[in-house]
Amino acid sequence: MLRLRHHILGGVSSLVIALPVVTSSLSLPVPALAAATEPALLSMKTDAKSGKIFVTLPSPDENGVYGRYLYASALRTGVGSARIRLDHGMLGPTRVLAFRKIGNKVAVIFENPKFTSRGDKDIREGVERSFPFSVICMLDMISTGPGGTVTADLTPFFLHDTMDIATSLNGGGLKLPDVLDSGAKGFHQLPSLGGVDLSSLKSFPENIEVEAVQTFASETPGPEMSLLSPDPGQVSFTVHHSLVKLPDAGFVPRKFDIRSGSHASPVYDFGAPLGEDVLLQYANRFRLVKIDPTAAKSRVVKPIVFYIDNAAPEPVRSALAEGVSWWNQAFEAAGFIDAFQVRILPPGVDPQDIRYNIVNWNERQTRSYSYGMGVIDPRTGEIIRGNVVLEGLRLRQDLMIFEALAGTAAENSGGANDAVRVSLARIRQLGVHEVGHAIGLIHNFMGSTQDRTSVMDYPGPRIGIKDGKIDLSDAYATGVGAWDKYMIDWLYGDPAPGKDPDVAAAQKADAIEKAGFRFGTDIDGRDPDTGLPGNSMWTDGADKPADLKHMLDVRQIALSNFGPGTLRKGEALSDLRRKFVPLWLLHRYNIEATAKIIGGVDFRYAVVGGVSAKPVPADAGLQKAAIDALLDALSPKVLAVSPALALELSFGVNGNEDPQYNTEIFRTAGSAVFDPLNATDVAAQITLNALLGPNRLERVHLQHGHDPAQPGLDYLLDRIASQIIARHSTEVEQRIAYRTLVTMASVRDNPKVTPDVALALSGALKTAADQLGTVHDTDADASWSHRMSALLKDQPRLAREAAKATRPAPTIPPGTPIGGGEDDWLTEEQPF
Structure with a gap:
């Protein structure tokens, strides 16, 4: 999100103080803006x-x-x-x-x-x-x-x-x-x-x-x-x-402090003395002044007030107001009394008027991201105005996912598995998250690994299993986390007069290091090929192999119950194909989180004189367990769609085209006929993209050279050969093996891949070609083996296949933000 500033304007101040705090849709008198x-x-x-x-x-x-x-x-x-x-x-x-x-x-x-x-x-x-x-x-x-x-x-x-x-x-x-x-x-x-x-x-x-x-x-x-x-x-x-x-x-x-979770405005000061950095970074924050600067707790001269767009429908509007209001918990903990307030935008008040911090409700034809932005003084980093844009279809996508998990029977009941209740819990979390950006904070994807320490994480729902059934009773947390309270204190808390504020802030950063709080953000978390274990999006838990197994267990329970019960009365049965996709790929984020352990390095954002631990490689045993977990996710028991379910996913579509529907479903085998092998292919490709990331393979190669006890490329490729390539007796196994070999060739031919990795992959492909070519003709899968061997030995043809020139890889429906397109948002003008 963009920077905002908050020197609340004089005209705004009088309006802010005049309106009562609101957390419902109650209509308020319109302020006399023209006067x-x-x-x-x-x-x-x-x-x-x-x-x-x-x-x-x-x-x-x-x-x-x-x-x-x-x-x-x-x-x-x-x-x-x-x-x-x-x-x-x-x-x-x-x-x-x-x-x-x-x-x-x-x-x-x-x-x-x-x-x-x-x-x-x-x-x-x-x-x-x-x-x-x-x-x-x-x-x-x-x-x-x-x-x-x-x-x-x-x-x-x-x-x-x-x-x-x-x-x-x-x-x-x-x-x-x-x-x-x-x-x-x-x-x-x-x-x-x-x-x-x-x-x-x-x-x-x-x-x-x-x-x-x-x-x-x-x-x-x-x-x-x-x-x-x-x-x-x-x-x-x-x-x-x-x-x-x-x-x-x-x-x-x-x-700005690298250990903090704030965004900042860059200023280059060419008058800096030699020995000091020319680049200054000013953390973005509102101007928040205590009435009594010497008091541990005090009211403020001008509170930060956010208005919820009255274009948001109920009950979403009230849920947003409740979620956004949680930030007052952090400001209270930092010593600011009633400094953060939330109100519903009164009718007739212009939400684009810069005097108002606003949570806009926006609609799109297809789902996508929400974001927090701001008007920020580029000279000082002072936030003048907070501005959030929330996206309507994203809420409906969440609702669809919860319906796929738990069905629609409990909808609007208020029960543990009421998909509407859980979706509103999610929108509360989304509101507080995006407003967090608008008041100066960036992502902390480590929050979920320490039991929800931050709303600035991208939290996956906490999905329990109770008596063999899905349990969504604790899907999302309420309130802000311990990291969030620390960050508000670091960003807004000023010492008593006479003490250097930056020195005091640095001491607070030291304290949070000593307390053991983890912080990881976009630069090391958004790309699945990065190597900071735990710094992952849309997961809940420690981001370990056990979490992937749990999610696969959840997925299996939901798939065993999947059918018309996930639809509402009168809903088109063809919608099963749309609800099937996020359920089939429910484990996609745990795949990425588990992969980050392989070749991973546990490091911190640290400063000289701080107390952060030094970087260490991920434990060798844990890395091997992560490799096994990902290979298990490539097995037929995970990736095979039953014939009965494939038929149930083949109901016809009629009426006008819906771009949202078209984006969300798997490619069919013509018309409405479901293609189960395409579903296998897509899920396999997600795992292979994570497991065979070029940077990951290079890190695996380097770590083994530094410490032979760590798994190296030979170990990883041998495990892939024995667990995936050697098993091809069924059509599902053949599709998985084909996708694995073609992905290996694609990575090998990637110009960004280092020579060491390319040579190792070339050797593994040659070995596979030789072994597949020696299969006896009496074997049931001999024909497939010989054809695959011929492809691997025909390097020009293999290169075309790997480059998607002749046969494109399967289209993977969008996932994050439970939507797509949040890459490269860390520039000065882009949302965070």
Whole structure:
């Protein structure tokens, strides 16, 4: 999520204090937003005839700058697409905007505060000259006034594509897997089909809000846009613009600590003394000031207040309010009394008004991610506004998974296996998680390994087995965890006056190390090929082989009961194919977690002088157990679909196509006929991708060279040969063996694979080819063995097969976030 800032604006403060705390859908009186007792931030006037907005700027300073402001943008209307990240409520980057006279125009400039200097004026100006600024548009001067004030036509700025919508429409925004490619290209802005909504203009003492319609056109809009827009070749958006007063002095930046779970704003200080880093990182946090700074517990000058979008339906709205409110537990523990509050957005209040921290409710045609973002002062890391975008279909996907696990008979009963109850428990957790990003925190995927120490984990549901049946009574935790309380104290807690805040924060980080809390985040957790054991998403437990076995046991119980009982009355029986997929792949995240043990290294984010343990390789015995667990997950007892179930999954589909349904199901054997071997193939590929990750294989090779007691490549490949390749008497075993051998060839031919790994894989493939080629013709599987041997010996053909040039690997339906496309979100402008 993006950075937010929280110097709560003066106009906001009065509203925040006036409204009571709400955790239900109770309607509240609408604040008198238009009434302002102080002068507006800037004098703005509209002209209905020309459709323009004029601004009167104050007298320029010595450098010809008429004023500096924070600029933020947001989308009031989105695309409704998982593939194209242009969502209702999404924020653009926060900029420092300056008005400067150039010639006979007023230039709107985005300055570059990332590069600065603590030196004197000449040194600071030298740094500024070394890096670019951006002129966004040139405004016509309408008139001049006393003292050098000037009135200019601000309309062109509001019509400029400051959110870079065109790039996102053309697939150049969020990086997504190929399967999510929207196919759109050629979109460009049509200025003639845009305009400022003059009625949207609102002026307050510390912010100005206004909206404009922007339209983008393409002759090749792609299939995704054809499903979403009434005219896919011309797509329009309502873009919200906010000009905000620069925060008052007094905010104390918090120096980022690698041991903390915070996100940060980078600032390069070229005036740093030799021996100090040029790169400074300021942890992102709201401005939270105790009324009594000397008190251990005190109320605050301006609480952090989050509003739940009233567009969220009940009972989701109330569940979100309850979950988000859990953050007050952490602030109370840090010594802030009633400093974090949650309210339902009153009717008529604009959720895009920058004065409100908001949890937006957004819909898409297919499920995808939710995220927390923010308006953050790039100079200091101060959060000005928290902004969360939650996704509606994701909740329904969760509901579908719980129905597949426990059926629909108990739905809306309030019982342990009520899928609706469990889904609402999940949405509470999602709300508190995403707001956690908006108040400054990043992921901690280690939380689940220490019994739910953090809501900033991606928690898998805790699925118990009771008397041989599925038990969802404790699927999700309530409240924030111990790590979360530590982080809020580290991020927001300031020492008594006179003590260095960064020294105090470092001492708190030392204390959390000593307490044994674990922290692992995206850089070492999102890719299944990474090697930090325990740093995994969507799992519950210690991330050990035993957890994978437990999930396979859960899966087997659910599969044995799978059928019409997982559907609601009147639901199409073809929906069984959709509910089958997440159940069949229920163990996919435990596969990835178990694989991280193999060639894994247990390391910490640490500093000199800290108390973190040194990195150590994963235990050799545990690594061998993990290898065996993954090979067991490749066995027919796990990957074979019974003939009876395959027939039950073959009901026909009628009516209009549903893109969500099409994304979620396995490829069939033509029409609605279920292909059980494709299901085998997909599940096998997930395990093989984890087990044979190129970086994992290199780590296994290196660890054995350093310590012969650790399993090496020969050990791993011999186990694969004896447990998988040597067993091919049934069609399921043959499909698993085929997929294993082709994946080995694909990894071998990967240009990123090291020579040692490539040679080892080549040797294993040659051995397999020789052994398969010597099978006696009297054996039942002799024909398959000879054909497979011939393929392995035909290197050009094998290379084409491995490169998916002749026969693509099976399409794996999306999983995370129990949706797809959260890769590469750790840049400054992207959600976390």
